[in-house]
Amino acid sequence: MVKFQKLDAWKLLADVPDEYAFRCHDGGVFKNMRELRDGLEAISDETFGFHANAEKNDFSNWVKDIINDEKLARDLTKSHSRLQAAKSVAARVSSLSTKLKPMTA
Template sequence: MSLQQLTPDKFFYSNDGKVFTSIEELYRGLKEMSEETFLYHVNKEKNDFYNWIKFVVNYDSFAKSIQKVKTRSGFLRKAKEFVSA
């Protein structure tokens, strides 16, 4: 699935310095992302990936599918389903 082009003000800036410009890039980045970085962005207080996908990228159905996912492997599975569709 080819997704919209985002402008730099809409990119996802990870706390480890990586920048994601699309869900496809986020999916590839999640494969290499440390557990520490993942847990910085997804924990019981927040879900930065959900917020970015829902409110910035505006993919409501995908956002809803990952809203309660709290593990990197779970995110990878859902993201793979999305980018392979």
């Protein structure tokens, strides 16, 4: 089993270049997972439904294709509400953030 490295966690949590930022239907712009988490908590259900519905899931696609986090992308695909999606992102951010903390003996 390959051990998840601190650098991997850092890359997944880092800002993406401006040209790859997620541009939300309501004008919001998210450049990293933390901004996505906060954005999902703040956007309307209508805006969430524009991006995530039976035909598509823009959030999942962005996370998979731009951030390169297959696990979170799968979790977002399973999320049927913006709050469920926000919780999935929050859990992933928390998990990755713990990997960045220095190990103490």
